[in-house]
Amino acid sequence: MPEKIIAGKTVNVDDEGYLVDYKEWTEEMALEIARAEGIEELTDRHLLVINFMRAEFEANGTGPSIRRLNKKSGVPTKELYQLFPGGPAKKAARIAGITKPQGCV
Amino acid sequence: MSNTQEPISRVSIICAKGGLDEVYPALILANGARMEGIEATLFFTFFGMKAVMKATYENLKVATVGNSALNLAMPMMKMPVTIPFPTLIGAIPGVSSLSTWMMKREMEELDIPPVGEFLEMISDAGAGIFACKLAMDMFKLTRDDLIPQVEGVLTVGEFYAKSAGASIIFT
Numbered sequence: 001m002p003e004k005i006i007a008g009k010t011v012n013v014d015d016e017g018y019l020v021d022y023k024e025w026t027e028e029m030a031l032e033i034a035r036a037e038g039i040e041e042l043t044d045r046h047l048l049v050i051n052f053m054r055a056e057f058e059a060n061g062t063g064p065s066i067r068r069l070n071k072k073s074g075v076p077t078k079e080l081y082q083l084f085p086g087g088p089a090k091k092a093a094r095i096a097g098i099t100k101p102q103g104c105v
Numbered sequence: 106m107s108n109t110q111e112p113i114s115r116v117s118i119i120c121a122k123g124g125l126d127e128v129y130p131a132l133i134l135a136n137g138a139r140m141e142g143i144e145a146t147l148f149f150t151f152f153g154m155k156a157v158m159k160a161t162y163e164n165l166k167v168a169t170v171g172n173s174a175l176n177l178a179m180p181m182m183k184m185p186v187t188i189p190f191p192t193l194i195g196a197i198p199g200v201s202s203l204s205t206w207m208m209k210r211e212m213e214e215l216d217i218p219p220v221g222e223f224l225e226m227i228s229d230a231g232a233g234i235f236a237c238k239l240a241m242d243m244f245k246l247t248r249d250d251l252i253p254q255v256e257g258v259l260t261v262g263e264f265y266a267k268s269a270g271a272s273i274i275f276t
Contacts, residue, residue, distance in 0.1 A: 065216045066140060067226065077229035086142030104137055105217050
C-alpha cells in the first residue's frame with residue numbers, strides 16, 4: 001500500500017491516490033488534495049459537498065451517486081460540475097478522503 | 106490503474122430506439138462520460154426520438170414481444186432466470202406495462218433516475234442533447250414537440266461536425 005505525505009501527515013493511499021482510511025483525513029488535507037486537483041480554494045459550498053460525502057460514506061460505506069448527492073445535499077447538478085470540474089463524484093470523493101465511488105450513475 | 110492508451114476525451118452517443126430498455130444504455134453512457142470528465146453529445150434519431158418528445162418521454166415501455174432475453178427479468182419476480190418468457194405471454198395486454206413497471210421499480214432502487222429526470226441531469230452535467238432533422242421530418246415533429254433539454258436539431262452532416270475527435274457510440 002503506497003504511503004503519501006499530505007499536509008504534513010503520512011497516510012495510506014490506494015493506487016489511484018484515494019485515502020484508504022477516511023478517518024485519517026483532516027480539513028487541511030482537503031485543501032492540499034483540492035489544489036493538486038486544480039481547485040485553488042475550498043468554499044463553503046465545496047465543504048458542504050465534502051462533509052455530505054463523508055457522512056454518506058460513514059453511514060453506507062460508499063460515496064453517494066451524483067443524483068443522491070444532488071437530492072440530499074441540495075447542491076444542484078450544474079453547480080456540482082462547476083465546483084468539481086472534470087468529474088464531481090470522484091473529485092469530491094478524493095478531496096473528502098473517502099474511497100473511489102463505485103456506482104455507474 | 107495504468108493505461109498506456111490515450112484516454113477517451115469526447116464521445117458522441119446515438120440513440121436510435123425508443124423502448125425503455127433501449128434508451129437507458131445511451132443515457133447511462135452519456136451521464137457516465139460526464140462523471141468521468143469526458144465531453145459528451147447525445148443524439149436521438151428514429152424511434153429514439155420517443156425519449157425526447159414531450160408527449161412520450163415519460164411513457165417508454167419495455168418490449169415484451171420478440172424480446173428473447175426478457176427472461177433476464179425473471180429474478181425481479183423471484184423466479185429463476187432459466188424460466189423462458191414466451192412471446193405469446195408478452196402479447197397479453199398489460200404484460201408490457203407490468204414489465205415496464207417492474208423494471209422502473211428496480212431502477213429506482215439502484216438510484217437510476219426516470220428518463221425525464223435523467224435527461225435533465227445529463228443536460229445540467231454539460232452534455233449536449235440533440236435530435237435528428239430527418240426523424241423530425243419523418244414523424245411530423247416540430248421543435249415544440251421536444252423537451253427543453255434538446256439543444257438543437259441536427260442533420261447527419263452537422264452531427265459528424267459536432268463529433269469531431271469523438272468516439273461515436275451507437276446504442
